[in-house]
Amino acid sequence: MKNKILFPISILLNLVFLIAAVYFVNKIGYESLSFNLYGPAGGNGTEINALYKTADKNPVSEVSHGIRMDIQGESLVLAATNPGKLSFDSLISNSVIVRSKYQRFNEESVVYEEGVDYTVDYNTGEIRRTENSNIPDYATHVLYGLKDFDHRKFPDYTNHPFFVWVDYVTKNGASFAQPNDQSKFLSKFREKLVEGTPVTIVSYGNSITAGGEASSNELRFQYLYGDYLRSKFPNANLKIEDTSISGYTSSQGIKWWSTYIGKTTPDLVLLGWGMNDHNIGSNSPEQYKQNLIQLVEMVREEKKAEVIIYSTFPPNDEWHYGSHSMEKFAQAAKEAALEANCAYVDVYSTWMKVLERKDQSSLLGNNINHPNDFGHWLYAQAFEAMTF
Structure with a gap:
């Protein structure tokens, strides 16, 4: 008899609580809840990098x-x-x-x-x-x-x-970035992360990799990825170095190897070319592919390091100097990774997923071919989707 009385009372109390909660949210507004949870935009506090x-x-x-x-x-x-x-x-x-x-x-x-x-x-x-x-x-x-x-x-x-x-x-x-299983690569790098052995990630590419249009070093994609690795591997002892050459192609990446990445001692190299290769009068997709393969070989022979090749996104469709065939260069980057037997990160598909709804200018810091802070975060998402 007691249970029969308590059951409807319990239901009634739950309904009252639900109605009160709905009233509370509508009364104060979601912005007030966000203020309480995250603090005011423009107020004092820790910067939030995770979007x-x-x-x-x-x-x-x-x-x-x-x-x-x-x-x-x-x-x-x-x-x-x-x-x-x-x-x-x-x-x-x-x-x-x-x-x-x-x-x-x-x-x-x-x-x-x-x-x-x-x-x-x-x-x-x-x-x-x-x-x-x-x-x-x-x-x-x-x-x-x-x-x-x-x-x-x-x-x-x-x-x-x-x-x-x-x-x-x-x-x-x-999800923007699809799961990307690269577990047959980067085994040595993973082992060092797990054990806490000091490791160095060196990025080598063009102006995007050099941080073009990011508002701070901490918001560049490779540094965001470094933060992610530290969160995934609590013992990780890693540092990030960048030796990129703004404004140039993978061909210059080979030519000026000794001047730039040649002076570093990496455990992992991020190879990020393609945007300038894609320009009118520059490398063909096939030449770009062969350049990437050669760069992987140079990393392995001279640095004894592991490698990730990653693709890039299409520049503004209305830019005069783009060949507007980035899908071919993205495919070439993927094929280069397959032939060189190294890891691959698909930035291109991640970016194209975003463009299903958004306009290009909302992502481009210079309105041509550099990602803004949100764009650098998208790069990081593509990297985080890679398992190894």
Whole structure:
């Protein structure tokens, strides 16, 4: 008899609690909850470098669709009152925060006001500037709307003054980087990470690898990847060095080997060429492939180190100097890794996944061929998706 009385009372109490919780969230708004959980944008605190966090804290490189994801610092440029698409739709009501700085706890960050500076379509995951918005209007950018543009004719073509950085929660999240099993490679490197033996990762590539458009060293993709490895291997004793040559191709990577990477003592080398090889009048995909194979051989013979080849993303489709065939160079990088029998990271597919919804300019620091901070994070996600 007692159980029969307690059961309906328990149900009633649960319903009251649920109604109160819903009322509380609606009353104070999601921004207030976010403020309490993460602190104010522009307030004092530790910088948050990790953008995507799932409810169960699994890395986003795992295969997943339709999951709830808390996203921080996704980049957009917004032109006039045209919509800018986020990576996902089905946003949680009132979860959107739009700010002027990538790093959340930046004292100079401006938090824009929904309904005053921008509007949100929570179903489609689109944001628009209002007519009198304080958000910089990307329609005033010197390259906006231009076809086949020659950037050399314009004194200032950077996108940095126009970026906004968006925090939001989606009910329809999905992994950008697909799982990438490279476990037959990098065994020596893994062993050193596990044991805590000092190891050095040396990156060797073009201006992207050199950190082009990243706002700090800590936000460059190889340094983000280093942080990830330290979290995965608690005993890891690793350092990162970069010997990249901005503005050049894999051919110069071979020619100037001794001047740059030749002076280092790596345990693992990240080979990241391709963007400049892809330019009009530069290397063919086949020559690029052969150059990568030669570079792998040089690393093994002269440095006795292990290697990761990684692809890159397509530059702005309207840039005059791109051959606009990056898919061929990405395939060449993959084939080079297969023939050289080394590990491969597929940045290209990760980037193309993002471009299913987003426009290129929202990812490009120089609006041509350099990733912004969010773009460097995407590189890191491709690396983190690799298991070894």
